[in-house]
Amino acid sequence: MRPSSLFTIVLAAVLVSADRLTFRGCQDKVKESLVSPPRGWVQHAPAPQDQIIRLKIALAQPSFGELEEHLLASSDPAHERYGMHLSKEDAHTLMAPSQDSIDIVSEWLSEHGIGEEYLHRSAAKDWITIHVPVSLAEDMFNTQFHVYKHVESGDTFIRTTQYSLPSVLHDHVDLVQPTTMYARFKPMSNTLHFMGGITQEFEFSAVTGSITGPAGNAINATCNYEITLDCLRELYNVGSYTPSGTSGNKLGITGYLDEYANFEDFQNFMKLENPAAVGSNFSVIAINGGQNNQTLSAAGLEANLDVQFAFGMTHPTPGTFYTTGGAPPYTPDKMEPTNTNEPYLDWLDYIMNQTDIPQTISTSYGDNEQTVPPSYADRVCKGFAALGSRGISILFSSGDGGVGDNDEDPSTTNCTANNGTDATTFLPSFPASCPYVTSVGATVNVPEVAANFSGGGFSNYFARPSYQDSVVKGYLSSIGSEYAGLYNSTGRAYPDVSAQGVNYVIMYRGAPTNVSGTSCSSPAFASLVSMLNDARLQANMSTLGFLNPLLYSRGVAALNDITEGSNPGCGTKGFKATKGWDPVTGLGTPNFGKLKDLVLGNSTQ
Incomplete structure (x- = not known):
């Protein structure tokens, strides 16, 4: 750190x-x-x-270094211990x-x-x-x-x-x-954008019929301005793959701050998007006083988006939604514990003590890194490393503020360091900046370009991990002295990958609604990771676990490189998407067919 x-x-x-x-x-x-x-x-x-x-x-x-060594070895496809994950007891011993x-x-x-x-x-x-x-x-x-x-x-x-x-x-x-x-650890839905009120401007072509996707297959032209389950399947080359539902694979979504995933909206979404899933449902686990309010008017935009697209894509894979205690305003006259606003610790405390954990988990919450004590960020990040060592893939949205804060208007210059100097600086997001999670940025349109709100940059807390060295050094060399002094060139770089993040059609409080944000991108990418885990389990192989060493080595050949767009913020045009890795779209978007061949050992790449 x-x-x-x-x-x-x-x-x-x-x-x-x-x-x-x-x-x-x-x-x-x-x-x-x-x-x-x-x-x-x-x-x-x-x-x-x-x-x-x-x-x-x-x-x-004192033994975390040993856990980290095991994590990196078991996550490196070139290592002899690849896929040899720790048990709960072994992880606890090393923590x-x-x-x-x-x-x-x-x-x-x-x-x-x-x-x-x-x-x-x-x-x-x-x-x-x-x-x-x-x-x-x-x-x-x-x-x-x-x-x-x-x-x-x-x-x-x-x-x-x-x-x-x-x-x-x-x-x-x-x-x-x-x-x-x-830190307030707000949902990335602070900048989910309703159609009609969207703050970022996107141009959508009026193409009809079909367009050609990155895998060379035909994609319905409506996917150029509205994202459905079929759009993601076509765009990311899922083909006819359907999870078994009995492989032992599971997918998890985390929810905080009184965000409730509504069952009625879920069923209505499936009627429109995946009729085969009508009548199915997801499990809800409450942590630290988390509630499960099923009143339609209490349905959460963030929660509905996450469960509808993640579980809709992966049906019949069992899905679990974790509802972790809310964050009520502080009221001195009630002699109760105050809002501590540390949701990741409450969730980690629970999940680390479970034996049966979903093999893929997506989270769409975060905050400006500099509002989080570095000691706290380090310990939470180590918790994610421990989960990865047990074979769990952890994905986080990269944030919706470009190179600035999620609360910032990209046209402003109010991006200042909290060290007493008020110096202008780019504002990385946490936990997206943790080197032990997979951070997901956003794209838009077909062919895909970077969504201009896609969070990305370089951590001020965490050093750049070795698995990033080659591609990140190449990017930094390409931009030279641009934005020198506004970011930490030796920090953990993010996002790692990206996926569509604009105009997802969900059901919200009984009606169709279009939303945008990296809150869309993370569950979308996670759903494909979940299907890759399903394929491996069906083949009697271990789960993927921590994804980044694979993605930055062999996996890059199975991703669609995004080379256009940028992520403005802090009064700048932000970083540019370019060939190879960039701090806007990462390594690119998924090609499921290629990724499946890769993780099953069938790839010739």
């Missing part, structure tokens, strides 16, 4: 609190601190002392803290009156969750909490700009959050 411009992560005795002796006679030292709250957040009021807050403590993971860390942190908590009966430990014992009043949290972490308000949305959180730990704990605790985390 790269050092953050937002935080000072103190690993040695650099900053010492005012002569306060605490646990084992040690002085407190600042663990993490902010220069100031991120842009758009203001201090609203002191946090009520008796308000209960939920905090998560991450213990150090676990040392017994010394468990013991000393337990002792410290007990000193503050927090015994084992008040703790929740994650499956690998690497996370501890506590519920404490603000007054106790302020004493434990030698800080002051305040209510902070997000000016644009009105969201309110209890947060601080600095917290400390006894020096003896610094090697044992990686982070405590949410303390200095101001």
